[in-house]
Amino acid sequence: MKYIIILGDGMADDPVGSPGGRTPMQAAETPWMDRLAREGRTGMLHTVPEGFHPGSEIANLSVLGYDVAKVFEGRGSLEAASMGVPIAEGEMAMRCNLICVEEGRIKNHSAGHIANAEAHELIAFLQRELGGDRVGFFPGVSYRHLLKMKGGDKRLVCTPPHDVPGVPFADVMIRPEVGEARGTADFLNDLILRSQELLAAHPVNVRRRAEGKDPANSIWLWSPGYRPRMETLSEKYGFAGGSVISAVDLIKGIGIYAGLKSIDVEGATGLYDTNYEGKAAAAIGALRRDDFVFLHIEASDEAGHEGDYELKKTTVEYLDLRAVGPVVEAVLGMGEPVRIAVLPDHPTPCRLRTHTSDPVPFLIWGAGIEPDGVERFDELSVRDGGFGEIEGSHFMDILTGK
Numbered sequence: 156m157k158y159i160i161i162l163g164d165g166m167a168d169d170p171v172g173s174p175g176g177r178t179p180m181q182a183a184e185t186p187w188m189d190r191l192a193r194e195g196r197t198g199m200l201h202t203v204p205e206g207f208h209p210g211s212e213i214a215n216l217s218v219l220g221y222d223v224a225k226v227f228e229g230r231g232s233l234e235a236a237s238m239g240v241p242i243a244e245g246e247m248a249m250r251c252n253l254i255c256v257e258e259g260r261i262k263n264h265s266a267g268h269i270a271n272a273e274a275h276e277l278i279a280f281l282q283r284e285l286g287g288d289r290v291g292f293f294p295g296v297s298y299r300h301l302l303k304m305k306g307g308d309k310r311l312v313c314t315p316p317h318d319v320p321g322v323p324f325a326d327v328m329i330r331p332e333v334g335e336a337r338g339t340a341d342f343l344n345d346l347i348l349r350s351q352e353l354l355a356a357h358p359v360n361v362r363r364r365a366e367g368k369d370p371a372n373s374i375w376l377w378s379p380g381y382r383p384r385m386e387t388l389s390e391k392y393g394f395a396g397g398s399v400i401s402a403v404d405l406i407k408g409i410g411i412y413a414g415l416k417s418i419d420v421e422g423a424t425g426l427y428d429t430n431y432e433g434k435a436a437a438a439i440g441a442l443r444r445d446d447f448v449f450l451h452i453e454a455s456d457e458a459g460h461e462g463d464y465e466l467k468k469t470t471v472e473y474l475d476l477r478a479v480g481p482v483v484e485a486v487l488g489m490g491e492p493v494r495i496a497v498l499p500d501h502p503t504p505c506r507l508r509t510h511t512s513d514p515v516p517f518l519i520w521g522a523g524i525e526p527d528g529v530e531r532f533d534e535l536s537v538r539d540g541g542f543g544e545i546e547g548s549h550f551m552d553i554l555t556g557k
Contacts, residue, residue: 156522157493158394158554159438159448161482162218163474164211164403165456165503167515167534168467172506179455179468179505180516180533185475187483188497188518192532195495195520198542200550202500202515209510210315211456212378214500215409219449220391220551229309229380230405235301237407237417240293242382247307249343249379251292251300253277253371254316256351261324264316264460265298267369268426273359274298277371284353285346295404296425302376304343308336311343313377317460318509329376343376350374387414388447392555397447400437402429406451415449416441425453427470431477438478439485442493452478459503467505492522496554497532514544519554 168178175182202214204223212230216223231248235241242248253274255262266274275294282292293301314327328347331340351373354360360370388394399410402423410417418437422430429452438450452474458467479497486493498517501510516537518529527541542553551557 156555157442157446157491158496159442159450159482159486159493160218160496160498160554161438161450161474161479162215162452163455163471163497163499164451164453165459165501165510166471166474166499167502167513168459169502169504169506169511169513170535172504174464178534179464179471181535183468183471183475185471185532187475187480188532189530191479191483191495191497191520192518192529192536194526195518196524196527196542197516197518197529197532197537197540199514199537199540199544200498200517200547201545202547203512204547208315209501209512210378211500211510212405212409214547215406215451217547218498218500218550219388219409219413220548221385222548226383226385227380228383230378231301231303232380232382233408233412234295234299234404235293235303235408236411237404238293238295238301240301240303242303244382245306247304247309247379247381249302249304249313249376251302252316252375252377253298253300254373254375255369255371256324256373259323259325260321261316261319261327261375262369263320264375266371267363268457269298269363269371271297273363274300274371276359277354277357280357281350281353281374285349290346296402298371299404302346302374304339307379308339309379309381310336311340311379313379315377316375320508324373347374347376383412385412389414392447392551392557394446396445397449398438398441398445399449399451400434400441401451401453403451403453406449410449415447416445426457427454427466427473429454431473432481435478435481438482442486443489450478450482455499456503459505460508462505462508464505486521494519494521494524494554496520517542517550523556
């Protein structure tokens with residue numbers, strides 16, 4: 156048996172505040188996902204355990220069958236694995252966003268989705284100006300970068316910037332959870348303030364402002380942790396090889412710690428203009444070789460963070476037509492048993508522009524799966540699904556029948 160998970164990041168939404176009371180998933184034309192729902196089995200999945208923030212790191216670890224309380228060590232350390240940055244004993248890694256601050260408030264979490272070349276120039280500049288023996292800056296993709304610190308204390312209260320658009324940045328800076336972490340919090344907050352002084356007049360930002368774009372005029376540090384220790388999916392489920400396909404370092408890093416091969420796809424952006432066809436083709440090729448494939452597509456989450464309902468609806472339709480459809484057609488011609496799962500990791504409601512902990516719809520189609528009578532794949536329809544409502548860490552057990 157082979158397995159493929161197609162995950163539309165942040166695809167789920169909330170009908171409250173949506174046009175006509177319909178979420179983007181409900182409004183979208185999704186013939187392929189609807190077919191899988193009709194021929195497969197559906198349900199609702201709690202991907203965020205109680206007490207955890209509804210981040211993609213938490214939700215995706217949960218979807219892959221991990222006990223988050225045992226394995227989670229912060230977003231930064233997961234992304235470091237994808238970036239090839241080793242985390243040694245005594246070192247702490249954190250996500251380092253490039254963000255836009257306007258009149259003292261966080262305008263957006265992505266500096267207007269800054270391009271890689273501009274972002275890398277700014278991170279290299281910050282490394283020269285602020286980096287050293289204690290701290291280092293490492294370039295990632297677009298606004299998503301990494302900071303590594305020696306001797307840092309991870310017991311910090313950090314706020315993801317995508318959770319607080321419009322909020323004064325000074326109100327949500329890093330706080331220590333315990334007195335011993337005060338020095339780490341003060342050091343990191345000082346880096347944020349110094350970055351604002353340095354980035355304000357950088358030529359990249361001068362040019363961006365002249366072009367009417369948001370400047371990347373601050374770093375934002377969050378999700379600290381040490382090197383995680385995770386059992387591989389092959390060890391957990393007996394897979395003979397597995398692959399992860401994503402444009403996002405976080406998901407690649409989770410996959411690498413889970414023992415999966417990370418496959419890069421040219422033109423994969425993490426936005427609505429990503430190379431859906433290339434990612435689907437890579438997933439199909441991987442499925443012919445491996446027992447397990449995790450295909451992650453970020454676009455719907457970013458549309459949700461922008462609060463753009465129509466764009467999010469479009470990303471759902473693109474996922475269906477340009478990724479799910481080709482995968483289904485290929486699987487039908489394989490002549491061997493395959494199960495396909497489709498789901499979001501968490502909702503990113505357009506009206507809130509951030510993640511929530513609400514359960515998400517999921518479907519499983521393929522060998523040995525009995526239909527449950529559900530006709531469409533969306534947040535409302537699957538509430539009558541045969542799987543009912545389950546906890547995230549059980550999802551892989553259901554998918555694999557373990």
